[in-house]
Amino acid sequence: MKYKLIGLSVVTLTLIAVIFISQSMPKDNGTRYIEHIMAEEKEACERCENDALCTHLPIVNINTNGIEIPGKPVYDENLDVIDYTLAEDGTTTVKASIDVIDNKKTDNHLADNAQNLGDVMIRVRGHSSRRFEKANYFIRFVNDDGTNNPQSFLGMDDHHEWALHGPFLDKTLIRNYMWYNIAGEIMDYSPNVRFFELVLNGEYRGLYLATEMITAGKEGARLSLSVNKKDNTFSGYALRLDWGDTDEANKLYPFTNYTTRAKTQHELVYPGTKNMTPELKKAIKDEFSLFEKTLYSYDYNNEKYGYKNYIDADSFVDYFLINELTCNYDAGSLSTYIYKDTSGKYKMCVWDFNSACDAYQEQAMPTNEFRLNSVLWFQMLFMDNEFTDRVVERYWELRKTVFSEEYLFGFIDDTVDYLGSAIDRNYDRWGYTFGAEYDLLHPNERNPRNYEESIKQLKSFLTKRLTFMDENIESLKQYSAESKTKKYNEVSD
Ligand SMILES: [Zn+2]
Structure with a gap:
């Protein structure tokens, strides 16, 4: 809801951000799509019921016909992970159908026209995150005969493999989105990402981030x-x-x-x-x-x-x-x-x-x-x-652009504004994890108790870290000081 009210300021900020980026980015590959800046605004929705899913983000609807998705951890009596669950046929994935609802001009609802992307093979992915109730998934688009069927996914380039990241430990929901995009602004390649809301076998599963795998692509x-x-x-x-x-x-x-x-x-x-x-x-x-x-x-x-x-x-x-x-x-x-x-x-x-x-x-x-x-x-x-020397020099360069507090905090605030009601829906589903009995971080006081607190924590972390780096980045030079270990380099060719 907040998202619609601040529409005008988003446009203004967007313009400023675009000008800022184009003027200050050292490397401009010119193609990266940064969703919260570039997504087209949608008409406010008037026709839906209060309890129906209505979102400005794309809905991804995955259906396994009720078959459980493999890849969940299997524990021993000490709660150590000893294995991962398999599909009934002993393989690591099951087949599922996948639909995307992504209207150009209006909000998205489950009943709207969907684009069927065919079948995927799906499994739970990740390492420690496999224990979380809100799972991360790996999907591979397949043809009937099981061969790869590369697809454009939520506007990203054709590929057969994708990661569906469901932020759970990250209560801000934006860490991967933020840093993949910022890395993409300064480095040659960083995975492209798009937010969406997941419905799995008819059940709402919250906010997800579709992420390109670091494979070569088309x-x-x-x-x-x-x-x-x-x-x-x-x-x-x-x-x-x-x-x-x-x-x-x-x-x-x-x-x-x-x-x-x-x-x-x-x-x-x-x-x-x-x-x-x-x-x-x-x-x-x-x-x-x-x-x-x-x-x-x-x-x-x-x-x-x-x-x-x-x-x-x-x-x-x-x-x-x-x-x-x-x-x-x-x-x-x-x-x-x-x-x-x-x-x-x-x-x-x-x-x-x-x-x-x-x-x-x-x-x-x-x-x-x-x-x-x-x-x-x-x-x-x-x-x-x-x-x-290059590290130090580059640090001060970035401090004026994408590492400035102004840019970083603006990025955070604008992304939160863009996500708007999707954050509320995500935490209608997963909000119980703000309770002390679900604390994932140790010691317990590190766990935020609500969404606003998680954003405050992220900002105060960045302030603290930048202060340290400002004061100490030059100290890295000690590791390349002339020393006995370097005398062999005096040999000339
Ligand atoms: Zn609606």
Whole structure:
């Protein structure tokens, strides 16, 4: 309701925001659709009943014919997760039909004309979030014969795989939306996202965020890879560091997999197993190992042989800054994506801000330290004063644009205004989780008791974190100070 009243100011803010973005963004790919700024306003709805679902957001209606969606955790007597549920036929997914109701000019209702997108295979996705009552889902659009059936989804480019993120731990509901969009403004690629409301087997399930998977998309377009399907040739590939709960076929064992104590696994994300040959896999492993060996060698910052020949340093700089600003500390070891595109250089891609900005379950993330500078790859990059100088310089640049409080708080307020009544409907369904008996964060006082409090917490986290970074960003230079470990670099070529 609030959304309609503030219509005019949204338009005004939108204009300001667009002008602001176009003037101040260092990298403008010109194509990113930022929903709360660009969504067309809809006519106020007068015809519906009070208790009917009536929303300005698209409705996604998924129907499994009542069959339970697999992928929920199975617990032992200590409540440790020992397995995930399977479909009746022993596979990990079940088939479901999927409809989208997304009227151009008017609000959306279940009874309105729906666009049928055919069938999807669906399962619960995520890691710790699989325990939550409001589940995250993975869907794959399929033809009758089970083959991939790439579809445009809620206005995003054709693809067969999508993540349906249902914010639950994140009481603000906007963390992933916010940081994917901000990353998308400054980095080459960040997953595109769209809000929607989910109805599953006739039951309202609240606010969700449709999210592009970090796979290459149509002919490699998402990650600027060039793919020739006929000849099975790929100009690039994408890897992920994660828990390693994937098929052996996806696991890659490059240099640092053997040489560091990190427990995480390098996994091939693209090309997938269908297009993978033993030769291609070995070529990727050897090439990636060459980069890692270089980075961990005495020649790491040598102009001719060093890491700069392998990576797009700006991408690593931005990845570092956005994950540090948000204290998103899975980054660098889990849910960590790196890819090589047509430029021939490695780039980083952000993923998963669900626990960022002090929503990490186990404990509060200290806002008075840097962490990512001591994890894989980055620990070596920060030994190079040129890299560190770029981090510092870039930080102050971003502080004037997308890292300014004005921009960040404006982004938060405008998104909350845009979501409007969808927030109320989400918490009509899930509002009981604000009660103390459902506290997910430890210690308990970190849990917000209502939506307004969750937004206040997010803002005060950002203020605190920015203050720390303002005062300490220069201190990162200590990691690249001249030292005995660097004397070997004096060897000239
Ligand atoms: Zn209506």
